Amino acid sequence: MSTPEQNASAHTAGAAEESRPSLSALLLDPSFWADWASVVGLVGLVVVFGISQPVFLSVANLQALLLAAAILVVLSIGQTFVVATAGIDLSLAAAVMLGAIILGLVDAAGYGIFFACVLAVAATSAVGFLNGVLITAGKIPDFVVTLGTLSGVTGLGLILSGGEPIMVGSTFLLRLASGSFGPFGYPVWVAISAVLVAHIALFHTRFGVHLLATGGQTESARSLGIRTDRVKIAAYTISGFCAGTAALLLVARIGSAEPQINTSLLLNSVAAVVLGGVSLFGGRASILGPAIGALMLTALVNGLTLLSVSAFYQPLAVGAIVVLAALIMRYQK
Amino acid sequence: MSAVNHSPSADAILACEGLSKHFGGIRAFTDVAFQARRGEVTAVIGDNGAGKSTLIRCLVGVHVPDGGQIFFDGRQQPFANPDEARKAGIETVHQNLALIDELTVAQNLFLNREIVRRIGPFALLDRKAMKQQARAMLSRLSINMPSVSQRVRRLSGGQRQAISICRAAGSGAKLVVMDEPTAALGVQETANVEALIRRLREQAVSVILVSHNFDQVRRLSDQIWVMRAGRMVATVRSSETTGNELVALVTGAA
Numbered sequence: 001m002s003t004p005e006q007n008a009s010a011h012t013a014g015a016a017e018e019s020r021p022s023l024s025a026l027l028l029d030p031s032f033w034a035d036w037a038s039v040v041g042l043v044g045l046v047v048v049f050g051i052s053q054p055v056f057l058s059v060a061n062l063q064a065l066l067l068a069a070a071i072l073v074v075l076s077i078g079q080t081f082v083v084a085t086a087g088i089d090l091s092l093a094a095a096v097m098l099g100a101i102i103l104g105l106v107d108a109a110g111y112g113i114f115f116a117c118v119l120a121v122a123a124t125s126a127v128g129f130l131n132g133v134l135i136t137a138g139k140i141p142d143f144v145v146t147l148g149t150l151s152g153v154t155g156l157g158l159i160l161s162g163g164e165p166i167m168v169g170s171t172f173l174l175r176l177a178s179g180s181f182g183p184f185g186y187p188v189w190v191a192i193s194a195v196l197v198a199h200i201a202l203f204h205t206r207f208g209v210h211l212l213a214t215g216g217q218t219e220s221a222r223s224l225g226i227r228t229d230r231v232k233i234a235a236y237t238i239s240g241f242c243a244g245t246a247a248l249l250l251v252a253r254i255g256s257a258e259p260q261i262n263t264s265l266l267l268n269s270v271a272a273v274v275l276g277g278v279s280l281f282g283g284r285a286s287i288l289g290p291a292i293g294a295l296m297l298t299a300l301v302n303g304l305t306l307l308s309v310s311a312f313y314q315p316l317a318v319g320a321i322v323v324l325a326a327l328i329m330r331y332q333k
Numbered sequence: 334m335s336a337v338n339h340s341p342s343a344d345a346i347l348a349c350e351g352l353s354k355h356f357g358g359i360r361a362f363t364d365v366a367f368q369a370r371r372g373e374v375t376a377v378i379g380d381n382g383a384g385k386s387t388l389i390r391c392l393v394g395v396h397v398p399d400g401g402q403i404f405f406d407g408r409q410q411p412f413a414n415p416d417e418a419r420k421a422g423i424e425t426v427h428q429n430l431a432l433i434d435e436l437t438v439a440q441n442l443f444l445n446r447e448i449v450r451r452i453g454p455f456a457l458l459d460r461k462a463m464k465q466q467a468r469a470m471l472s473r474l475s476i477n478m479p480s481v482s483q484r485v486r487r488l489s490g491g492q493r494q495a496i497s498i499c500r501a502a503g504s505g506a507k508l509v510v511m512d513e514p515t516a517a518l519g520v521q522e523t524a525n526v527e528a529l530i531r532r533l534r535e536q537a538v539s540v541i542l543v544s545h546n547f548d549q550v551r552r553l554s555d556q557i558w559v560m561r562a563g564r565m566v567a568t569v570r571s572s573e574t575t576g577n578e579l580v581a582l583v584t585g586a587a
Binding site (some may be wrong): 200203204205206208209210212213215216217219220221223224225226279283284 | 415416419427429430431432433434435436440444445447449455456457458460
């Protein structure tokens with residue numbers, strides 16, 4: 001603390017952090033690889049696929065890849081906020097389905113596409129809010145609550161839709177899906193703005209610091225007057241809001257609201273968060289990491305498809321990469 | 334010496350009279366009178382289970398006492414919760430330190446009192462200002478910290494204790510309450526924390542110190558209060574007592 005001798009080691013560690021460590025030291029540090037796993041993985045995949053299938057690097061394919069990644073990026077951001085509080089949102093993909101069905105039904109009932117979109121996002125945010133309230137006020141583990149809402153929300157979607165897909169022929173959504181501004185399609189811009197807003201919220205607002213504090217040491221945060229229950233409810237509500245946004249992008253992309261949940265979206269959102277270096281124990285998060293993680297998982301599927309690998313191998317590859325990333329994460333300091 | 338003074342004097346920053354606290358049928362302490370003078374280090378000692386920690390928790394609003402009066406800064410002021418006490422100017426250094434490992438030193442020092450810049454309807458953190466003020470806070474108490482951007486996880490026990498104390502003192506607190514601040518520290522780190530407590534007193538911050546360590550209490554404090562089996566049994570000036578006398582008071586052998 002105040003004598004230099006006893007803190008010699010802490011001193012040098014701190015000095016190394018303030019002045020940049022040398023490149024070789026950086027490359028030998030396992031925690032560097034853990035922090036940047038998603039970037040390293042993405043670059044690795046791009047190189048491998050680019051060499052083995054040059055079409056992968058074509059502008060058209062890269063644009064398609066980004067378009068396909070947009071939904072997962074938005075979902076991963078929602079999942080990140082929840083995981084940063086040391087929770088998990090298993091109801092994410094079910095909320096996407098519910099949002100899509102509400103969007104389809106309200107649009108089919110003739111209330112107009114904007115109202116339909118607003119209502120869809122409001123419904124998924126309400127699901128998130130409910131998750132948060134049950135977890136904090138009900139003192140039920142996050143895993144159990146979101147598993148319950150996963151099932152409940154899926155059932156609700158089936159009841160509302162009668163199990164039938166609903167066609168959504170809106171020109172607004174068609175333009176959202178196919179239009180582009182500059183080099184990117186609109187869905188990509190949606191994802192980019194989500195990343196920017198989330199990054200600012202997490203690292204440049206009081207809410208963000210309180211969120212990380214809540215996830216890191218809930219008791220300490222509470223004893224300093226942070227209302228940790230409110231913070232957690234907010235995190236789940238944000239996750240629900242992201243699910244609603246993803247539902248809009250999904251309906252726009254496929255032109256109909258399907259009453260089935262896409263489980264790979266849920267698993268990939270957790271996978272992207274892990275790849276992005278976010279601690280599942282809470283308190284440590286980034287937004288860019290999970291976004292790049294989502295991009296990497298999409299690139300993996302895209303590349304395997306281009307290499308004519310059977311679709312059956314894709315879940316296997318995703319699983320292997322996630323477990324590998326988790327192994328590397330153990331070296332994170 | 335053993336006659337406990339029951340009227341809170343004008344120079345008391347925090348005082349209580351006739352304070353009692355029970356948990357169900359278990360009596361934590363009964364009819365306790367206590368006062369901490371402004372600008373002094375006031376120690377509370379006693380054996381395990383004597384009621385020290387519960388007394389302190391009642392004084393800072395963690396527990397609500399069953400009976401008696403609490404005076405802070407001259408006014409009768411029982412606190413309903415720790416937040417109220419903090420707003421009135423009492424900062425507590427918790428035994429668990431209440432630090433967030435994954436946040437930086439500066440973030441911890443400003444946790445829940447972050448400095449923000451308003452940009453239209455949005456309030457963004459002013460990280461530069463917080464880092465600057467964090468350095469100033471640390472240097473005011475001569476705490477040597479390599480970088481305020483360092484995560485607290487990497488710090489030693491003494492450094493963590495220092496940050497927790499610095500956070501309590503740096504918020505402009507009138508009174509800093511510390512519960513066993515050196516219980517988990519080595520010899521050198523204990524010396525550092527003791528030096529820090531002395532610097533707090535030099536800067537006219539009042540301190541209440543709960544401790545087991547009689548030598549430490551005699552080194553650091555101006556006034557010592559002794560609890561035994563739920564009662565305040567004695568108060569002595571630190572300069573006028575001996576280790577043997579304190580042992581006798583705590584054990585009841587006197």
